[in-house]
Amino acid sequence: MKNFIQTGEILEVTAPYDVASGGGVLVGSIFGFAVTSAVSGDKVNIKRKGVFEHAKTSAQAWTQGAALYWDNTAKVLTTTASGNTLVGAAALPAANPTAIGRIVI
Structure with a gap:
């Protein structure tokens, strides 16, 4: 399939607030749990499934x-x-x- 990008199970987002590894992250309507800790404004991977x-x-x-x-x-x-x-x-x-x-x- 030519238009497939990624599975989306882990997604990189901009941390909307300081978050510890395992903490919930909500960006608009996208929600997941932080794979690592991050400070507000930094990129963080979230697990979505x-x-x-x-x-x-x-x-x-x-x-x-x-x-x-x-x-x-x-x-x-x-x-x-x-x-x-x-x-x-x-x-x-x-x-x-x-x-x-x-x-x-």
Whole structure:
């Protein structure tokens, strides 16, 4: 195929804020987890497919398959849609309270 560029599983973006390796990165509607740490304005590779563990809104219970959103202010995953960006689904249930959840993107 002449127009194929890359798989897109790992994508280089400009870090919109300082991010540690494994941290969530949202650039417009593109979301992934940083492969390495980066400071705001630097290039960083993000992984856009797979199952990841990440901080979540502690006071929420997740069911497997629940829609998950990125809270770009708190830098956590949440089930709250309002004001947040849809980024994936809960790979496993998560109890209330727990600080970490698993997402599939």
